[in-house]
Amino acid sequence: SCHSLRARQRLITRGGEWSPRNPQQKIIKRVIGLEGDFIRTMGYKNRYVKVPDGHFWIEGDHHGHSLDSNSFGPVSVGLLHGRASHIIWPPHRWQRISPALPPNRGPLEINEDQE
Amino acid sequence: MFRGLLGKTLGFVGYTIQYGCIAHCAFEYIGEFVVCSGPSMEPTIVSHDIVFSERMSRHLYKIQKGDIVIAKSPYDPAMNICKRVIGLEGDKVSTRSDIFTSHTYVPKGHVWLEGDNLRNSTDSRSYGPIPYGLIRGRVCLKLWPPHTFGTLGENPNKQNVKSFKDSD
Numbered sequence: 534s535c536h537s538l539r540a541r542q543r544l545i546t547r548g549g550e551w552s553p554r555n556p557q558q559k560i561i562k563r564v565i566g567l568e569g570d571f572i573r574t575m576g577y578k579n580r581y582v583k584v585p586d587g588h589f590w591i592e593g594d595h596h597g598h599s600l601d602s603n604s605f606g607p608v609s610v611g612l613l614h615g616r617a618s619h620i621i622w623p624p625h626r627w628q629r630i631s632p633a634l635p636p637n638r639g640p641l642e643i644n645e646d647q648e
Numbered sequence: 649m650f651r652g653l654l655g656k657t658l659g660f661v662g663y664t665i666q667y668g669c670i671a672h673c674a675f676e677y678i679g680e681f682v683v684c685s686g687p688s689m690e691p692t693i694v695s696h697d698i699v700f701s702e703r704m705s706r707h708l709y710k711i712q713k714g715d716i717v718i719a720k721s722p723y724d725p726a727m728n729i730c731k732r733v734i735g736l737e738g739d740k741v742s743t744r745s746d747i748f749t750s751h752t753y754v755p756k757g758h759v760w761l762e763g764d765n766l767r768n769s770t771d772s773r774s775y776g777p778i779p780y781g782l783i784r785g786r787v788c789l790k791l792w793p794p795h796t797f798g799t800l801g802e803n804p805n806k807q808n809v810k811s812f813k814d815s816d
Contacts, residue, residue, distance in 0.1 A: 588723075610725040
């Protein structure tokens with residue numbers, strides 16, 4: 534599951550999961566960062582966040598109207614319920630949901646070797 | 649003869665699928681057997697004990713303070729942890745450190761876990777409260793070793809947790 538997400542190309546998916554604040558509710562968000570990634574946050578208490586082990590950083594595509602990691606921080610992978618792969622209703626919305634990072638939202642590339 | 653063998657094979661596969669589904673539903677909604685390892689819940693549970701963890705309380709949101717729960721580890725989703733619930737959402741718990749004691753409120757949708765063996769337990773005192781959604785089940789019965797078969801004991805440590813729901 535999460536380990537297969539950690540491909541070279543950063544396969545980013547939408548995940549359906551239990552909300553960390555309300556355990557009776559499932560939320561659907563996009564995975565922006567995996568464990569170890571550095572994220573520039575939008576409206577979170579810290580400007581930059583390193584995603585801890587066993588967690589990921591999720592965001593709704595509609596920023597500002599979204600209850601996501603920018604509100605409650607990194608989310609434990611154990612809360613992941615599934616991956617949203619297709620839209621099946623209404624019929625005119627049938628489509629496969631493909632993994633894609635929104636523009637300017639993604640893990641920061643940290644250069645390890647700086648001369 | 650071949651058709652007889654094919655019929656028997658299909659029948660066997662059918663039974664396997666049926667029992668597989670029933671077993672899956674049982675483990676998902678009724679309970680599961682758990683082999684515990686580690687010293688963090690001594691003396692209540694010791695390494696190599698086998699316990700039964702029921703799923704109903706978790707699905708019905710009836711986990712209570714003092715319950716022993718099996719939960720997914722917040723930092724490694726492939727690992728499970730077995731701890732006692734010390735505080736529910738809204739409760740005020742004390743976070744003991746080597747030098748001083750401070751207090752914190754358990755956020756909404758989270759629980760505070762501690763092992764019974766406080767000296768040798770990595771729990772919420774290190775990693776903070778964990779989301780309720782990580783809880784898998786409530787340990788209700790110890791099955792092995794046979795001389796300790798039965799329900800599990802209360803928290804051996806003195807707890808002073810002010811509950812959000814207490815009215816006084």
